[in-house]
């Protein structure tokens with residue numbers, strides 16, 4: 001039974017992704033009502049007012065929590081703020097959606113887990129968007145139906161266009177680096193598909209194209225070999241230097257078959273056959289690739305609240321992904337295998 005009242009949501013952060021989430025919540029999430037918006041950037045608040053017609057606007061998060069009449073917050077702030085903002089909202093009795101990563105260190109993730117546990121009647125949702133992408137969700141269903149037998153290996157990559165590299169360099173201090181910012185999704189997928197926990201990671205990488213990443217102790221291309229508790233394995237890679245498009249894809253090998261998800265990051269189903277060969281245009285960025293996933297996760301968040309049920313993704317999933325992302329970063333920086 002769904003509750004009839006709309007879920008009143010305050011969005012926090014209206015940057016690159018926050019604007020997309022805000023527009024989804026405003027126009028495309030039945031049962032949800034975008035009631036307030038918060039950002040430290042005045043021009044983003046003006047955008048919310050002019051483009052979305054939101055009149056309850058805050059430049060201070062605490063003020064929004066104190067004054068606005070809300071059921072839930074939707075956190076799309078910089079990664080380092082998610083944990084503290086999530087804990088505050090949970091302890092005020094609000095449902096919480098937080099973008100990934102749930103926290104930028106394991107200690108703060110554990111504190112979020114504790115806050116979610118002591119407010120167990122509230123919905124707490126970590127935005128691992130790929131789980132809500134129709135193709136990834138379908139792959140999970142096939143695995144549960146044992147179509148490929150027992151899955152034992154995941155190969156998964158996140159690849160961004162080279163034209164975003166300068167922006168990514170600036171973003172490193174806020175994002176936590178290539179493993180936490182990009183591969184946190186692949187880590188979550190590998191755990192989800194293999195049903196097991198990462199035990200060891202061995203990362204390699206470098207700044208092969210943009211030396212600026214080395215200067216901030218990060219990399220533009222990386223690869224990680226991960227060993228799982230039950231002997232399963234994953235190869236997880238990332239690149240910030242692609243020229244064809246945003247190329248996220250994943251392959252799952254099982255005892256009776258293989259699933260491949262999105263191996264060509266095609267923009268649509270049109271293939272061009274001409275004097276230059278045969279080719280497809282590609283999606284440009286994460287939002288174009290996962291626009292359905294972003295919408296589905298927001299709808300699922302609201303439906304969980306209205307139906308009084310828990311989402312399939314938990315605070316512990318958020319902690320595990322951050323823990324493994326940190327181990328990968330340590331392994332890359334120390335040049336050796338790290339045990340978790």
Ligand SMILES: NC(=O)c1ccc[n+]([C@@H]2O[C@H](COP(=O)([O-])OP(=O)(O)OC[C@H]3O[C@@H](n4cnc5c(N)ncnc54)[C@H](O)[C@@H]3O)[C@@H](O)[C@H]2O)c1
Nearest residue numbers: 013014015016017018039040041076077078079099100129
């Ligand atoms: N799921 C995904 O695939 C995906 C993709 C991109 C970004 N993200 C995550 O979304 C988050 C935001 O990313 P982005 O690219 O939109 O970043 P961004 O820098 O463009 O936006 C950050 C926003 O937070 C606001 N902000 C900062 N401090 C604040 C505070 N104290 N109170 C209120 N607002 C504050 C800024 O004004 C801005 O609106 C990051 O954590 C990132 O990891 C997830």
